[in-house]
Amino acid sequence: MFPMIPLISSYLSIAIIALAAVILSSSYSTIAPAHQLQDIKMSFSAFRLQLSSLLRHSSPKVLTSTSRKAFFSTSPSLSQSKPAMAEKLSFLDAVRNRRTYYALNKDAPVSDTRIQEILKEAVLNVPSSFNSQSARLLVLLGKDHDEFWDIVLEALEGVTPADKFESTKGRIAGFKGAYGSILFYEDPEPVNKLVSQFALYADKFPVWSEHTSAMHQFALWTGLEAEGFGANLQHYNPIVDAKVADRWNVPLEWSLKAQLVFGGKTGPPAVAEKAQTDLSKRLFVHGAKE
Template sequence: MNYLDAIIARRSRYALKNTINLPEDKVIEAIKDSIKHTPSAYNTQSTRAVILLGENHKKLWNIVKEALLAKIGAERFVATEAKIDKSFLSGYGTVLFFIDEDVVKEYAEKISDNFYGWATESAGMAQMNVWGALSSLGLGASLQHYNPLIDKKTKEAFDIPANWKLLSQMPFGDILSEPGAKTFKDIDELVKVK
C-alpha cells in the first residue's frame, strides 16, 4: 500500500472488536514510529502519546462515561452510553494524544508565539500518522474529543504529567463492520490551481 492509498483507506471506524489481528508489539511499534517520525517546527517534538491497553483502555472509557453522566444527566446518557460501549469501549486499546506545554512555552518564549499553533499542527499530523498506520495494519480507529471534560481524572488515573495537555483519544481494534459510503464536497471548491 502506498502513502496515498493509506490516506484514502483511512476512515472513521466505530464498530470495533476487542481483538487485534497481529501481535500487540507490532501495533505498539507502529504507533511509536508514527510519533517519532512526525515533523515538528524546529524539531521541537512536542507531541506526546499514551497507549492504553486492557483494563487501562476500559478504565478510560469508564471515566468518559462517568463524566458525561454527571454533565448531561441519566435520561440523555442512555444513548450516549450505548455509543461509547459499542464504538470505543468495545475496542482493543486507545491512544491518547497530548502536547507537552513546557516544550511549547520554552520555544514560544525564545522564538515565537506561533509555536502554540505549530505544536497543534504537529500533533494533528501525529494523529493522522498513527491513524494511517493503524489502518494500514488492518485495524479500525476513530478520533474522539472528550477533553477537557475528562482531563483531570485521566491525568490522575494514568499518572500523566501536569504539563501534558490532552488533545484527543483514538480507540482502535479489529474492524467489526465497515462504515457507509463517504460523501465529499466538490474538490475544486476545496483546492484551487492557479
Template sequence: MSTFVELVEKRRSVYVLGTDSQYSKKEITDRIREVVKQVPTAFNSQTTRVVVLFDEANNKFWDHIYDVQKDILEGDMWDLMSGVMTGAKNGIGTVLFFEDLDAAKKMPTQGTRTEAYKQNNNANAQYAVWLALAEIGLGASLQHFNIGYEQGFDKATREMFNLPETYEMIAQMPFGSVEQEIGEKEHIDADVQVKVFDK
C-alpha cells in the same frame, strides 16, 4: 504494502470495534512509537506525547469518561456519544494524545503562534497514527472527551495513569478490528476544496 493514496482512502472513522488482529500489543505499540518519532513538528520541537492503553487500563479510562459525560451530554448528543464510549471498550485499545506544555514553552514563539504550532504538531501525530493503524487493518475514530487543561477537565486522566502535570490532553483514538460495514464517503467538489493558480 498499500500506496499512500489507497491508505488515505482506507482510513475512516470506525465506531464498532473488536479485538480481532494478527498483531500483538507490542507490535502495535512499536508501530505507533516509530510513527510518532518520525512525525514533523515545528522547530523539531517534538512536543507531542502519546499514551497507549490496553485491556484494563482502556476499560478504566472509558468508564471514567462515561461517568463524567453522563452528567454533561443530554438528549440526542448523549444517545450518539454514549455508544462511542461503550464501543471503545470493545476494541483493542486507545491512543491518548497529549502536548507537553514544558516542551511547547521551549519553542521560539509566543501566544497564539505557540498554540497553533502545538495543535499542528499533535494533529500530525494523530493523522499519522490513524494511517498506521489503517495500514494494519485496524479501525479507529478520533474523539475529544474531557479536554480542557486550563479548566482541569483532563486532570483525572493524568492522575489515573500517573502522567506529568504538564501533559495537556488533546484527543483520544479508540482502535480495534473493524466490525461494521463502512459506507461510501461523500466528498465536496474537488475544485471547491483545492484551487490551483499558475499566474
C-alpha cells in the same frame, strides 16, 4: 540488509560457468573431430540463449507506488508479523482507505509488539514545528483501555441529562468494546521554550503545537488502519483530564487533545462514501508542466 547480494552471486556463478565453457570449447577445438566440435558449438549456443533469457527475467525490478511497503515499515525481521495487505498499500492507498469505524471489537489483526513498533515510528518521524517534539502519547490496552472508558462514562454521568444518558452509555460501551486507545497530549514546555527564543513567532507556536498533534493523530489513524484495524477519533477532554492524569501519572501541565479508539472491524465504516465538494474549489495549481 543487502538484497542485491544473492542476485550478484548468481550472476557471478553464471559468468564463471560461461567463461569456463568458452575456454573449454576453444581448447577442445584443436583436438576434437569436426563433427564433435560442431556438437559442442551447438550446445554452447543453446547455453548462451538460456543465459540471456535468465538475465532478462531475473533483472532487478523497480518498486512502484503500489508495491512499496505501507506506513511505518521497519527492518525485515521486525515486519514479518504484518499482514499481506499492509505490504501492498502505498502511502496514498493508506490515506484513501482511512475511514471512521465505530463497529469495533477486541480482536487485533497484529500483535501488541507490532502496535508498539508503529507508535515508535510515529513518535520518531512525524514532524513538529521547529522540531519541538512536543507530542506525548498515552497508549492504553487491555484492562487499562477498559478502565479509561469507565472513567469517561463516570465523568459524563454528572453532566449528561438523564433522558440522554442511556444512549450515552451505549456509545461509551462501543468505545470500551474496542481493542485500545491512544491519548494524544501536547507538552507545553518545549512550546514555551520556543516562544521565548523566537519572539517574532510567539503567537504562532501554540497553533503550530496543535498542528503537531493533528499530524500524529492522522499518521497513527492511517497507520493502524493500514494494518487492518478500524478506528475513530474522540474528544472527551477536558472532563476526564484530572482523573486520567492521576490514574496514569500524566503531568498535569500536559494538554489532552484527542483519543483514538482502535480495534477489530465488525462492520463497514460510518459513512459508506464520503461526500466531496467540488475539487476545483479546493485545489489550485499554477505552473504545472503538461
